[in-house]
Amino acid sequence: MIRGKFLTSQDDVGAVMDIRRRVFVEEQGYPADTDVDAFDKLSVYALAYDENDRPAGTGRLYINADSRFQIGRVCVLPEARGRGLGDLVARMLLYRALELGADAVCLSAQLPVVGFYARYGFRPCGEVYDEEGVPHRWMQASADEINLEGSCGGHRRCEGCAGDCASCADAERPQ
Numbered sequence: 001m002i003r004g005k006f007l008t009s010q011d012d013v014g015a016v017m018d019i020r021r022r023v024f025v026e027e028q029g030y031p032a033d034t035d036v037d038a039f040d041k042l043s044v045y046a047l048a049y050d051e052n053d054r055p056a057g058t059g060r061l062y063i064n065a066d067s068r069f070q071i072g073r074v075c076v077l078p079e080a081r082g083r084g085l086g087d088l089v090a091r092m093l094l095y096r097a098l099e100l101g102a103d104a105v106c107l108s109a110q111l112p113v114v115g116f117y118a119r120y121g122f123r124p125c126g127e128v129y130d131e132e133g134v135p136h137r138w139m140q141a142s143a144d145e146i147n148l149e150g151s152c153g154g155h156r157r158c159e160g161c162a163g164d165c166a167s168c169a170d171a172e173r174p175q
Contacts, residue, residue: 002050015047040060043061072108094146098143
């Protein structure tokens with residue numbers, strides 16, 4: 001059974017940083033010196049554990065420079081993808097944002113995972129832009145649009161499938 005827990009910068013976040021380094025720096029080639037930033041000291045982290053109780057996925061929630069709730073650095077180790085860990089991390093962070101009174105949540109998604117986030121009520125806003133050589137898109141969901149189920153259950157309520165519910169199952173998973 002997979003499980004998750006919340007951490008803050010006051011906790012030991014070594015597992016969080018290890019997962020991020022392995023995915024963003026080693027796998028995707030982002031510079032190591034850009035992974036950790038000032039928002040890490042202000043973040044709430046979701047840490048997901050795989051079926052063997054090993055840390056395998058993470059993400060963070062913080063209030064950005066525009067005073068908006070933002071999700072970022074969501075990733076799952078390659079060997080643990082496709083098992084629901086990214087879904088667990090997304091739901092945990094959205095739940096915490098709502099619990100903290102967010103009226104909206106934003107994020108910057110790599111293009112292949114826009115559909116993943118759309119299942120939770122996120123909508124693209126703005127144009128595609130380049131972040132260190134990787135195309136990204138800003139997305140936002142107002143509190144009343146956030147779907148903690150992560151799907152519409154076949155009722156065509158989410159934006160992830162654009163009316164084709166089978167495509168939600170085929171959407172790319174967070175890297």
